[in-house]
Amino acid sequence: MSADEYKAQGNAAFVAKDFTKAVEFFTKAIEASPSANHALYSNRSGAYTSLKQFDKALEDALKTIEINPTWAKGYNRAGAAYYGLGEFLKSKEYYEKTLEIDPSNAQAKSEISKIEQYVGNSAEQEQANDLFKIFNDPNLIEKLKRNPQTAELMKDPALVDKVIRFKSNPQAFSQEFLQDPRLMTVFAALMGINLNDDSPVAPGASSSAAPEPATATPATSTSSEPAAEPTKDTEGDVEVKDAEPEVTEDASSKALADESKAEGNKLYKQRQFDAAIELYNKAYSIYPDVTYLNNRAAAEFEKGDYETTIATCEDAIAKGREIRTDYKVIAKSYARIGSSYLKLENYEQAIKFFEKSLTEHRTPDVLTKLRSTQKLIKEAEAKSYIDPAKAEEARLQGRDFFTKGDWPSAVKAYDEMIKRAPEDARGYSNRAAALAKLMSFPEAVKDAETAIKIDPTFIRAYIRKASAEIAMKSFSEALETLDIARTKDTELNNGANAKEIDSLYSKAYSQRFSTDNANETPEETLARVSRDPEVAAILQDPIMNSILGQARDDPRALQEHMKNPEIAKKVNILIAAGVIRTR
Template identity: 40%
Template sequence: MEQVYQLKEKGNQALAWGKFDEAVKYYTKAIALDPQNHVLYSNRSAAYAKDENYTAALADADQTITLNPTWSKGYSRKGSALAYLGRHEEAIAAYEKGLELEPGNEQLASGLAEVKKQAAELQVKTEQLFEKLREHPKTKEWMNDPEYVKMVEKLARNPFDVSVQNLVTKMKEEKITTTIGIMFGLDLNVPMDVDQPAPEKKAEEPPKKEEPEKPKYEDLPQDRRLALQEKDLGNDSYKKKDFENALKHYQKAKEHDPSDITFYTNMAAVYFEQKEYEKCIKECEKAIDVGRENRADFKLIAKAFTRIGNAYKKMEQWKLAKTYYEKSMSEHRTPEIKTLLSEVEKQIAEEEKKAYVDPVKAEQEKELGNDYFKKGDYSTAVKHYTEAIKRNPDDPKLYSNRAACYTKLAAFDLGLKDCDQCCKLDPKFIKGWIRKGKILQGMQQHSKALTAYQKALELDPSNQEALEGYRACSTQLNSNPEEVRKRAMADPEVQQILRDPAMRCILEQMQQDPQALQDHLKNPDIAAKIQKLLESGLIAIH
């Protein structure tokens, strides 16, 4: 098992340095010696993913889950690999399964949110592509073929997926080249660098006698003809931004033919340009009633709902805007409306977030977090610091405090994220840089840790904690792993920790089941000893 541990540590170090091929080799050797170790497959999955070999990353993630189906990190690895492969629905299912096992895991939650966002964007792109293919003279007939539609969906999701290639081989070359050409805005049927043949000269036809142009709308009933003529005059005035005359012409059009929805929506468009949003809304509501009564095209009704949504958006009544965009989508679903709806939903979330801000309550939650931190109950402390951040998201100290909890819980990736936010909010907050250095040191990323300590020393050259961290990282960077190990083993404090039978048992358990570490870290004494081993470079947690 000692050899497995050493190979795993070498793999972790190679991964941290960005040597992904090397990391895969070390993990593969370790797996050969200990094929039931799910952590090794998880780490190799991460290395494959970093190396952009997502198929192999997925295979290792599946094996991780097979070996330990209750370990949430396996589902995180699987979700990530599936997302990169464009298999968003499966990725969402993987992240949701992980969250069932560990509901408070922020890495799984953020991964789920990101893949849902990717899936929504892909849906919009696919719908846009379908619209192009339905309108194109060559492809509109092909859209009736289920196999072709299936191929287009997969092509939009991931052109390099093996299943796409299998479908492509069944299709005619013309279909593939034409589809890809439309997809990327290219004409693949015209050979490059070849002069087009000159058009054949046609025999000159005798000039035709000019016939007088028929008056527009001549064949329509009088009221309908007059209504459309007024509409045309209104459109001309609208284009010239002569809104008063445009309104007069649209009003006359309505008087001649009150059953045409477009006269009402055009009038609403004028009110919108004049910033008369209430009038715009009322006119659109009339348009919808008229449209329903006269069985107007659902696209025109959707347009009226959209215009109401736009008016409410301008009035910053976000929830009403959302309601009418949703009504528009129920009539006629388009990428443009979906984008508008997403923008409004984002604005609503932002407003709710601002409304929740309360610095006084944030301070109360921070104090509760501090109390639980002192008791060694880091998970509960995290909950209170998280609530404090929601109440006051611009306070860098709150992120620093939560990062300290994550460090104690060995959730270094989340701690590092908080340190980055802390330093972004206040680049002169020295504790944020020191805490970032310590986390990177624990992750064996000594070069990055050195940079963090340098930032801290720029702010306070005499800070003892920053100086010690800087020296330790410099030593680590200039030593090979064996020297680091020897130096750590020579430290009396490290020797005492390793002689402790309980600590040896915990370290062995960490290799087999990293999830069990979370329970041990609730004990402040054990957490301090593990922190010492991390800082010595003897162990690393990923």
């Protein structure tokens, strides 16, 4: 089953609110997809969110953004997942990124408004986050049941149900806080406070429900930023130091490396690749930026040193993974490996690395290269299959099946003949004849046209095409095909096929103007056929009117005019239409 089919099943399951099944189908679609598809990860993220598996939803949302950073819905998915995890600041941040891409996105606007109304300013937001973490503890109720302060209270199912509801909406806790005094005791226990004692935890009570204590900070401090780590000087006194010099040194090294890279780029444009490579190496030795390795690989590629290019790109990928380089840079490395294998005519490996590049970052250029390489593989496979001797065996086999009236088997045999000898027009013409017997007339016309394209002198292909067109009631097209067939047959074969061509002419005309009314009068016939545009044009032609007038007075005059092919054609149309009656 294809990725699109699995996706459709996943969508159906999602609409039916069977989110577990939806996840299953979207997973299969992702596995079946030839390249990373952002929409599939987005859909699975939505299903995970509906199942409240927010960590998995977030993972898929971030993958969606990684594949297609310009797709607004991916950021919406991430916003929803972060919201579910209680990270409201992050949630708002991603919804705001949605609006950067799609300023009119109604969902993002609504969610941002809800977050702002729900948690207010950043200080309140941190409190909401803390509340969420406390109430989202999977062992919350058990801990409250074991805590001496709340053990008796938790025997009331109504209170337990209320606390459970706070797991999905912690902010509601503050709204009911004053309405139910017991909640103050529950909250105190969760915070590790005994309302009957000044100590952090009541004597002898379990502190398992309390959160980890924060590191103590001076009472006068108002900053939420962590203090710098204290260090000891040589005298043993404690002092605070800022670790700043290292950043300045990195920036200086990067600037110096970029200078070498810029010089290398100039030489690259001048096609002085060896000199450019030296400068890219220098840049990388000064500052380990993977971009310099990619530039070096580009120069090696232009030199035609494809094996070295591959090795350099592999180094770039390994280093990039180590230092968490932007996925777009990694994608370029993979793409260049693919291009190198393409030059080496190792198409399977080229496809493998183009697909890896698209998984990191989808670009039209790499997608085009992937499809072109896949096409090259198909063409190579087709060429390797060509065998004239086996094509002749298939032709004879097809002829036997055709003679016996086994049309499906004849089509299969001619299929094989075409694969073995794709430039032999007979294979397409013969298959057209078999397809016509199966009443597959459009396919028969297509095969006949292919045969004509391969060999424009192949009269049999014209005849088979015209026969199929008559069967489809495409009479004008059939007559045009027969006109070409007659001209070529006269030029090339001295009219050897004239009888068969004339028979098809007659068949096309008679079927074109046939009627079920055997007692139709000449006047009725003229009224009916005059609706045919070609007949109407002939009847309105003053020259033809003059010729027809002469024919009424002297029938022999018509025979003289019939020597002109154009006039003969028009007269035959009028005869077939019944305007001129020969009897």
